[in-house]
Amino acid sequence: MATITLKNITKSYGQNKVLDNVSLTVEAKERIVIFGPSGCGKTTLLRIIAGFVAPDSGTLFIEDEPVADSGVIIKTPQERNIGMVFQDLALWPHMSVKENIAFGLKAKGVSGAEREERIREMLELVDMSGYEKRKPSQLSGGEQQRVALARALVLEPKILLMDEPLSSLDAKLNIRLRKEILSLQQKLGFTLVYVTHNEDEASDIATRLIRMDFGNSI
Amino acid sequence: MRKRLFLMLVIILFAVIGVLPLLFMLFKSVTADGELNLSVFTEILATKHQWILMYHSLILSSAVALLSTFAGVLLGILFGKTDLPFRRFFTVLFVIPLLIPPYIFAISWSDLLAGLNYESFFGLMGCIMVLFSVFLPVPMLLTIFFLHTVDPRLEEAGLLAASWKEVMTGITLPLLIPAVILSFMLVFILSFGEFSVANFLRYDVYPVESFTLFAAFYDAGPAIAAALPLAGAALLFLLAGELFLRKRSYRPYLFSRYKVLTVKLGPLRRRLAFAIALFGFVIVIVPMIILLVNSGGLENYLEAFRRAGDSMFRSLGFAATTATLMTFFGFFIGYLVHTKALAIWRMADAVTIFLFALPGTVIGIGLISLWNTPWTNIVYGTPLIVIFGLLAKYTALTGKVSAVWLARIPSSMEEAAQAAGAGWFRRIVFIVIPLMWRGLAVAWIVGYIFSLRDTSVTMLVYPPGQDTLPVRIFTLMANGSPELIAALCVIMITITLLPAALLWLILKTTAAKVSLWQR
Ligand SMILES: Nc1ncnc2c1ncn2[C@@H]1O[C@H](COP(=O)(O)OP(=O)(O)O)[C@@H](O)[C@H]1O
Numbered sequence: 196m197a198t199i200t201l202k203n204i205t206k207s208y209g210q211n212k213v214l215d216n217v218s219l220t221v222e223a224k225e226r227i228v229i230f231g232p233s234g235c236g237k238t239t240l241l242r243i244i245a246g247f248v249a250p251d252s253g254t255l256f257i258e259d260e261p262v263a264d265s266g267v268i269i270k271t272p273q274e275r276n277i278g279m280v281f282q283d284l285a286l287w288p289h290m291s292v293k294e295n296i297a298f299g300l301k302a303k304g305v306s307g308a309e310r311e312e313r314i315r316e317m318l319e320l321v322d323m324s325g326y327e328k329r330k331p332s333q334l335s336g337g338e339q340q341r342v343a344l345a346r347a348l349v350l351e352p353k354i355l356l357m358d359e360p361l362s363s364l365d366a367k368l369n370i371r372l373r374k375e376i377l378s379l380q381q382k383l384g385f386t387l388v389y390v391t392h393n394e395d396e397a398s399d400i401a402t403r404l405i406r407m408d409f410g411n412s413i
Numbered sequence: 414m415r416k417r418l419f420l421m422l423v424i425i426l427f428a429v430i431g432v433l434p435l436l437f438m439l440f441k442s443v444t445a446d447g448e449l450n451l452s453v454f455t456e457i458l459a460t461k462h463q464w465i466l467m468y469h470s471l472i473l474s475s476a477v478a479l480l481s482t483f484a485g486v487l488l489g490i491l492f493g494k495t496d497l498p499f500r501r502f503f504t505v506l507f508v509i510p511l512l513i514p515p516y517i518f519a520i521s522w523s524d525l526l527a528g529l530n531y532e533s534f535f536g537l538m539g540c541i542m543v544l545f546s547v548f549l550p551v552p553m554l555l556t557i558f559f560l561h562t563v564d565p566r567l568e569e570a571g572l573l574a575a576s577w578k579e580v581m582t583g584i585t586l587p588l589l590i591p592a593v594i595l596s597f598m599l600v601f602i603l604s605f606g607e608f609s610v611a612n613f614l615r616y617d618v619y620p621v622e623s624f625t626l627f628a629a630f631y632d633a634g635p636a637i638a639a640a641l642p643l644a645g646a647a648l649l650f651l652l653a654g655e656l657f658l659r660k661r662s663y664r665p666y667l668f669s670r671y672k673v674l675t676v677k678l679g680p681l682r683r684r685l686a687f688a689i690a691l692f693g694f695v696i697v698i699v700p701m702i703i704l705l706v707n708s709g710g711l712e713n714y715l716e717a718f719r720r721a722g723d724s725m726f727r728s729l730g731f732a733a734t735t736a737t738l739m740t741f742f743g744f745f746i747g748y749l750v751h752t753k754a755l756a757i758w759r760m761a762d763a764v765t766i767f768l769f770a771l772p773g774t775v776i777g778i779g780l781i782s783l784w785n786t787p788w789t790n791i792v793y794g795t796p797l798i799v800i801f802g803l804l805a806k807y808t809a810l811t812g813k814v815s816a817v818w819l820a821r822i823p824s825s826m827e828e829a830a831q832a833a834g835a836g837w838f839r840r841i842v843f844i845v846i847p848l849m850w851r852g853l854a855v856a857w858i859v860g861y862i863f864s865l866r867d868t869s870v871t872m873l874v875y876p877p878g879q880d881t882l883p884v885r886i887f888t889l890m891a892n893g894s895p896e897l898i899a900a901l902c903v904i905m906i907t908i909t910l911l912p913a914a915l916l917w918l919i920l921k922t923t924a925a926k927v928s929l930w931q932r
């Protein structure tokens with residue numbers, strides 16, 4: 196059973212044809228890395244999978260169920276249960292680390308005791324125990340990264356999308372966090388779709404590497 | 414789905430408040446006994462008097478628009494782009510006349526000049542002068558805002574190869590052209606619709622006519638016919654704005670990590686600051702001092718409270734209520750415009766701006782012609798009609814404030830919440846509103862001030878015994894003593910500026926040390 200299937204997906208912004216007839220099948224527990232130059236449409240592709248953007252034509256299936264089809268979003272992002280780590284991380288600055296992670300659990304109606312437990316486990320997993328009360332602005336780049344990961348993974352998504360998550364970190368930290376992402380993926384077994392323009396990073400993460408170029412069809 | 418439904422409801426509600434009355438009024442004016450009848454228009458257009466009034470209005474608005482655009486853009490550049498000393502203070506100083514009912518400055522100047530036996534202040538010259546100082550902040554603020562939309566990196570690139578003078582004339586100032594055009598049009602339309610100053614200074618202008626026709630004869634027909642050119646002018650303004658502004662997207666760098674580059678004034682600095690201080694003193698401080706002096710002692714203030722205390726408290730109540738509702742509507746309309754969540758977003762944007770450009774008298778007449786029925790006394794006979802009128806007229810302001818504030822919040826903030834499974838209401842309540850509460854506070858202040866200072870809508874629609882302070886002052890002017898009027902004006906200025914200053918201070922002291930999205 197394929198986890199994600201893109202069938203002839205096309206997306207344009209005005210005259211600018213960003214995705215041209217893209218088809219792709221992602222199997223469960225794969226680590227797909229999408230690699231390509233800046234502006235070639237990597238983020239657009241992720242946003243279509245996440246449900247923020249509808250494809251102009253083509254169909255997107257998640258777990259073999261159509262979730263978007265030719266300009267229509269059938270399942271909204273909040274219904275897809277896909278985790279996402281944004282390029283700017285998008286940690287909510289007015290909430291503490293704990294509140295950031297708790298937000299999705301509350302939205303899904305996870306009760307108090309269970310919520311506490313899952314947050315605790317998650318923080319342990321990303322090695323951030325003890326940082327509960329900090330605000331995102333009081334964290335270093337690597338720490339913010341881990342919180343963003345924890346926030347996405349605490350909801351136990353089957354799919355995690357990451358959009359150039361390590362691009363703002365220095366080389367050393369970049370390599371360390373790559374390892375952490377890999378080990379988290381092995382532990383939790385989610386399907387990973389990872390976008391980067393860093394060749395080195397791509398080959399480290401990928402079980403399958405997909406090259407994109409301008410106006411491309413994969 | 415909930416999002417679209419809710420936004421749709423907000424828009425429909427706003428349309429009932431603001432648009433329905435106008436449509437109804439228009440419909441009533443072109444029909445008689447159920448048939449199409451344009452006689453009110455042909456009659457009114459055939460009278461010579463109308464054309465004279467139109468001419469007066471055009472002269473006055475053009476003069477005010479020209480003068481204040483010229484001076485305002487100049488001040489805007491100085492305050493927004495240079496290292497002029499006290500530029501923040503000056504900005505606030507020059508904004509004050511816009512915040513209080515415009516005729517107050519007319520009262521003040523005529524008090525002074527009448528004392529000097531100088532009669533010619535009445536009429537066109539006086540109107541130009543007062544409205545100039547009232548609307549000067551509009552081009553000034555627009556210029557400052559537009560200067561903040563100039564990407565500093567463009568200028569830096571220019572500065573590598575050229576001097577500031579060349580960069581200013583070659584890069585920065587051309588980007589200001591839309592601000593200049595917009596300012597001129599906006600001031601023109603605002604002066605065109607303003608009638609309290611012209612009325613007080615006895616200069617017959619067009620909006621006074623529709624007001625008196627309506628107030629004197631309670632006859633909507635001619636008043637509507639008289640109002641139509643005003644609506645036409647507002648529509649033209651809207652079209653022109655569309656033409657000049659839609660092309661470019663205005664991302665305010667004001668809020669981004671890029672700091673606006675400032676030009677060093679060099680040896681001119683002190684002299685310029687002194688000249689501007691003098692100018693500000695004359696057009697802002699002097700009128701207020703005159704009022705303060707004329708208001709005499711405590712007994713005049715006590716008298717003022719006795720004669721108008723009820724109106725004062727009503728004013729505060731109306732303004733606070735309206736500001737709250739206006740922030741609500743403004744937020745959701747701003748959200749709609751920012752996210753383009755419904756296909757009608759452009760229409761909603763245009764309608765609020767049209768209503769803002771429309772003279773308050775026209776909105777007032779519309780409201781009365783719709784709600785003045787035995788079944789709708791709940792609106793017509795209560796402060797609701799005042800609140801409706803103010804909402805219709807000024808929601809554009811809170812809408813724009815909200816839209817600008819929303820533009821500084823990265824869309825990933827809301828998207829991250831969506832990916833975490835949060836529905837729209839949850840995202841609005843826990844993510845969007847907390848991230849922009851300062852913007853909402855600013856919107857509220859703006860809504861409060863403009864509701865409080867309004868006469869153009871309120872004067873027409875207030876139910877018996879439910880007037881506001883600016884209206885009460887206006888009516889007392891006919892027979893009240895100058896001391897009493899001066900004291901009332903001082904009170905009016907105080908209740909406007911004090912809460913605004915307080916809220917501003919709160920915002921300042923709670924200002925985030927680090928900008929939220931800078932990592
Ligand atoms: N909302 C949008 N409106 C218009 N153009 C867009 C939008 N989002 C992306 N684009 C354009 O689509 C192209 C691909 O963008 P993106 O997917 O962000 O590329 P990448 O992530 O590979 O750098 C770019 O040319 C970009 O300007």
Ligand SMILES: [Mg+2]
Pocket residue numbers: 234237238239282358
């Ligand atoms: Mg990208």
